[in-house]
Amino acid sequence: MIYFFDGSKEAFLTAFLLAYRDGEALLTAGEKQLSIGQKSVFVRADPAMAAKCERRLLELDKRCMDDLSFLLRSGEGMRGQTAFLYLRLIAQRGRPVRGELAEDAVSEATECIRRIKLEAHRLKGFVRFLECASGALYAPVSPVNDVCDLLLPHFRGRLGHIPFVLHDVPRGKAAVWDGAHAFLAPLQHAEIVLSSDEAGWQALWRRYYNAVTLPSRARLKQMKGYMPVRYWKFLPEDPAAAIGDLPAADASANAGGASANAECAAGRALHAPSDAPSDAPSDTLPVKGRAPSPQAARDALPPPHGSPRPPAAPAHP
Amino acid sequence: MIAEEKLKILTESARYDVSCSSSGSGRKNEGGIGNGMPDGCCHSFTPDGRCVSLLKLLMSNDCIFDCKYCMSRRSHDVPRATATPEEICSLTVDFYKRNYIEGLFLSSAVHVSPDATMELLVRTVKLLRTKYRFHGYVHLKGIPNADPLLVSEGAKYADRMSYNLELPSERSLKLLAPQKSKESLLSPMLRLCRERALFQAEKRKGFFLPAGQTTQMIVGASPERDGCILRLTESLYRTAGLKRVYYSSYAPVVEDALLPSVPSPALREHRLYQADWLLRFYGFDVEELVDEGEDLPLDIDPKCAWALRNMHLFPVEVNRAPLEMLLRVPGIGARSAQKILSARRYTALTFDHLKKMRVVLKRARHFITANGQFCGEEHAPALRCLLAAGDAAEAADAPEQLSLFAAGEHTPVQLPLFAQDAARSARTGEL
Incomplete structure (x- = not known):
């Protein structure tokens, strides 16, 4: 059975109780293509059931709701299922399972939380x-x-x-x-x-970014590893353009740079001076x-x- | 607002300084703008793979010194510029407000005289902290031969200070930077270290270099071997209490008969950073890594090289090996060691478990057994070839600094790896 829920904590905990004994349960807050004959249910949040479930889980692991709040933030399609399997293991064992990384459910949940915390940390800079x-x-x-x-x-x-x-x-x-x-x-x-100063400060920042780069050392793979291209959209320094300026940029990196350029159009328009017309579609x-x-x-x-x-x-x- | 051209000149002159970390300071925002982020924060990355954390600027590139390797040297024909304290402060605050930077890294060429330059730097930082009420990170460069009182005054307002050692021996300094001496660089470093210890011991109010000191050496401009450089590094960590020693591959930006005409390989710098990490976080002594008159091998990393010289210690069983030994297994870093320690309390770990836990086994499998099973190559010469081939692919894209990884700090004697306050140190890569 597939249990759809709206992504909220209450709906998840309600679905958790319903699905707990279902060996083939799959919880999801996203879209899921049903196969022929597969049953599904859309779970509405039931505050009483959710509160009961939360209370019981907290008795077993007082930090499990912190983990859940991170897991439900995940943008991945299987976020409900990762949290479900992790919390179900806590319920089955009757104790915290944090650290039991040899268990699939634990290692996946730990990895998922790590990715979310990493993104939050990265965004503090980007x-x-x-x-x-x-x-x-x-x-x-x-x-x-x-x-x-x-x-x-x-x-x-x-x-x-x-x-x-x-x-x-x-x-x-x-x-x-x-x-x-x-x-x-x-x-x-x-x-x-x-x-009125915004465009001027952005221009200064771009000038700084380009001046601080050592043109003799192109390490684009490293750059993109630390600052993935998906974060470039709103950066006024326009790293894609800076890559284009490098004489020794390798072919694969240039290809990445080109796609990033297209992606950056919206971001650049945002950084246009207040009197300049926007060149990106308004939607x-x-x-x-x-x-x-x-x-x-x-x-x-x-x-x-x-x-x-x-x-x-x-x-x- | 500072002129774009001036900003360009002062940035291009400062960009060869490697240090850009913003960690170690927990300064609070006291009614103005900005605070410290103890783990540090990278705000952007440039196409050369380096992070942009601080606004790295020279106050002036108009130098009276004539260091052979430096692009701002007196005899080099480059455009000169000097910024005013107000220009630097307003640039810092407006960049910071937009979240472009984590703070300011302010250095300077020796303009007019060492005292005049230091005085200008200190005045700028004071202005930033008082009039602009900026509580973000400030890294201030020390000027050699400046008055100690001025330096101490700067240390009250900066989060970190650094004197660049530039070259690893007195002889090379005399040859390439005749106006600098070991004494003029080391003694202010040691004095600041003593003053900081006193400040902390007396629990005085205010700040005195909360993020400590660092230094930087150019590698490849002079004939010193890696063994000599690493011995100097180790003694700096022990005696001057430095947080980091940075290495900068020599790049010929100016021509001089005394300087090599080709750049030093970036891989050498990478190996030095790897060895530096082994000294600080993995319980190695420099004697175990390289002899004084030798270089680190370029084809394999220093930990692999050590393990190949000590094959009688391997393989180790991951389910029983103590932490100190796990950390010495090539390919197992602090984070993986922590994962293994945590998971093996509940079950006997196999290679499948290790893979699931994302422990990288490419190198490690040759040096470990998991639940009695061994999956590596036993024949030492063949193993060396395998490790070197694997490393060659990575080295093609050798990073100049190691990436962030979790776990703890250590002194060369002890490894309190999971001490609570140590986790931050390992995340930031600083002692």
Whole structure:
């Protein structure tokens, strides 16, 4: 039996209870092609069942809900199943199984959590903020896993009083810090007015990036290993263009660079100066370079201090 | 805003400095902008495979010294520029705000005099910390022969300071950097080390180099062998309490009859970093790795070379071997050793288990048994060929520094590998 659930923790725990004794259970929050005769059920969250399940699991392993919260952030198709097999093993053994890496369920869950934490760590470096005319900062991101809110405490700590928005573009949600409150909010499309200096700072940054490169040493495989091409989309330094500038770039790397170039079109448009027309199709862009109305910009940005806008969802303290 | 051309000149002059780590400081944001990230953070990577973590700049490239290997040397005809403290501060804060960088790496050519240069650097960092209320990471270069009081003042505002040793012996320094001496580089390093220890012992308020000191040596510009370089490195870790020693492959950026005309192979630099890691994290002594008058082998990594010289110690059984021995198995790093230690508490590990746990067996299988089973090559000469062939493929893309990996720090005597505060050290690659 295939158990579809909506990706939430409550729905997962409900599905977990239903599927626990089903030897062929498959839990998924994504799409799954059914084979002929295969049965499936869409599980709705049942708060009572979920609470009971959570309580029991916590008795067996007090850290298992932390693991689950990471596993459900995974952008991989089998995220429900990885979490299911891992928690089922805890329930079967009646104790924590963390560290029993010879077990498939444990090693897969551990590896999945490692990848999610790695992406959150990488994004702490690869997020790029654009400064808006109001002084607030806006950063579009496109992570594989749902890690946007994990980044909130990090940036809140360092930016202090400066409001910022981390916009998870594919998921249509944003992690917001308004200078006093941190919250998550749905955000499909944002229009912002860039500050007058923004284009100048980006140009300086590009100049710095190109100047700090040692042209005699091309190590593109290493570069892409540390900074995978999927993160290049919103980088103002435009690594794909920098690769194109290298005299000794090897053929395979150039091929990668070319595809990255195409992918970067949307990102570059984002970094266009506020008076320049955007050259990318508007439906791919969360933000237009062209100056929108001040009201639209205000709507897209975090409210000022003490604003009555209620938090859409609790974020990390 | 600083002029683009000036930024280009000052960056191109600073780019041969290898150090770019931003780890080791837990400075808090006290009402301004920025904080320290103890594990460090890379913000971008350039096509040469190096990370961009800090805004690496020279305050000025207008130098009165005439070091033969340096592109900013007095007798070299290059465009010169000098930035103002305000320009550097505003650039740092605006780049930081946009999350381009983790902080500032400020160095300088010796402009006018050592004291004047050091004074300018200290003034800039003070301005950044006070007027701009910047609490992010600052790495400050020490200027040789500058007044010790100025240096100590800088250490109160910077997270890390470094004096570049440049060349591994006094003789080479005299030949290639006549205005610098071992004394002018080593003694401020040792003095800062003493002052930092005193600061920590007295638990004074404020900061004094929370991220310690590092240094850098050029490899291949002078005739010193790897054995000599690594002995110097080991003594620096022990006596000067350095966090890292960086190695920079010599690249001929200026022509001089005293300098080699060809660049030093990047692979040599890579082998030195591998040996450096073995000294700091794997419990090796330099005597075990290479003799003083010899170079490290280029065809295989230093750990493999050691294992081939000590085949009587292998194979080791992964289910029983102590941590210290697991760490000495070629191909098993700190993270894999930790995984094995954790998993073998519950079951007898086989090769299938190790594969599932993503322990890389390409090299390790020749040196281990798993539940009594051996899957490697026993014949030593054939094994060396196998290991060298495997390494050749990797070496084609040799990284200049090793990548991040989990686990712990050690002193040469003990290996408190899983001590809580040690995990950070291993993630950052620093003591």
